Amino acid sequence: MANNILAFAESRGGDLRKVAYEAVTAARALADATGGEVHAVVAGPSGITAKAGALGTYGADAVTVVEHPAFADYNPEALAAFVAERAKGGGYRVVVLIASAQGKDLAPRVAGKLGVPLASDLTTIRLDGDKVVGTHPVNTGKVIATVTLTANPAVVSLRPGAVTAAEKPRTARIETAAPAGDPAASRVKVTQTIAGNTAKLDLGDAPVIVSGGRGLKAAENFKLVEELAAAFGNAAVGATRAVTDDGWRPHSDQIGQTGRQVSPNLYVAVGISGAIQHLAGMRTSKTIVAINKDPEAPIFKVADYGIVGDVLEVVPALTAAVKAAKGH
């Protein structure tokens, strides 16, 4: 049986994303169990090769890079063809992707091309003899399924943040490769990537998320949430569906069953009652703080620390205290 593990390292706009290191870290742990190597694949526009060496820091033994102008934006068909071709050629035990927005699109395409099922959005992964076993939250996170894959290779996507990128430095062999077919001939074309506010930390990358709900009473009070996030310094701002439906915040900020699913180190729920749809998006956060005026609010059942009170008074006081604790 093949011992090597293939990791897909995601990039956007010519830079590797944090999830690229998570994929390599997860692959490294699997390869340490099989005694095999980690091979990473990267695709991007001209210049991406210079970024590939960083994957060695997280345990990649080899990195295959394809540079092509048609990889400047996400190119689903050409990228899936390339990853599947590498996966076929190398005889890999496991192909690891991360279930980011791009990974959710790419991973099932790769599985389909390889003729195997996809174990998607796993929160843990391990080898069990010739099988791959992972856990996957189902039924909006209310049930945890342990999934066994007997397909070869096993194609998996891991939930962003489920694995913390960890350095295991080695000098990766960097190889360049040609795309599989002509990437410019893809039927599905990304015509435009609309950048959000790039100064803003993304919800998937932020170690701290401060999230606001209807308890803030008015759109303009959301600045209290932003100020608290700014005080932490490494925080992103999220919102409940009620708030995004009302247009207080963009739809892309929504955390919950139908929005983003996040697992930051710290999740601060401000004026959020804790409807199950919201809990489905954040209950795996490591530490949860809730501030709400209703002591019976369901959010207090999942919160490690709760304060009962008016968010309009408590949040500015917390912002000041966090600033003091951070020394600014």
Next chain:
Amino acid sequence: MKIAVCIKRVPEMDVRFKIAPSGTSVDETGLKWDMSDFDGYAVEAALQLTEKLGNGEVVVVTVGPDAAQETLRKALSMGVTRAVHLKVDAIPFDNFAIARALATELQGGGYDLILFGKMSIDSSNGAVGPITAELLNLPCVAAASKLEIANGKGTARRELEGAAELLEFPLPAVVSIDEGVARPRYPSLKGIMAAKKKPLEVKPAQLGDLRMTVSTMALPPDRPPGRILGEGVAAVPELVRLLQTEAKVL
């Protein structure tokens, strides 16, 4: 315009699930069932597209046990033309097997567009649509939050982390639908009556081998009981102290 929409019957989620004695599924006693949320958006999107064009046919397809015919009837009552039930005793977890059964049915059906919900709300894999597209060798957009079809071409928008992308693709194509595309209509009484007479064809599902199975299902460990630290601004110093010394996140 001929559109297929692949839908799934799933339990309603606002309950406290129990695990069945087998340990590999949830206990179905007392659960209510409905069409998976995102599949409802896909059915609505298909109906709106054919209504706008003034002609066409929407066909719903499901893989499921006999009870899945309720879900097909619901789609028929919303205005879908006909339904296909690919029958299995129990829906497998293997998304490749489901995609294979769907692709076998859809192949050669002359569909301009094949829609899915972006994922089923129970197993939450989001894989059946794109794998079906691969098996049919069709262009695919997963998790479209906007979809327009004109002159044999489609345009879509996908939400990314802190960004979005606009895509274009030729027809025929496979698109999985995120919410935002269309709010599903409620079936009218007239629709419900009409649905009873619409064609619903039953065939065995061609699943093939199952290579991904659920070995156990369990309830997630309860979070350690939370602590309400106090009321109002007075509780803030204790919160900050615990974030520093206990949770070590500050």
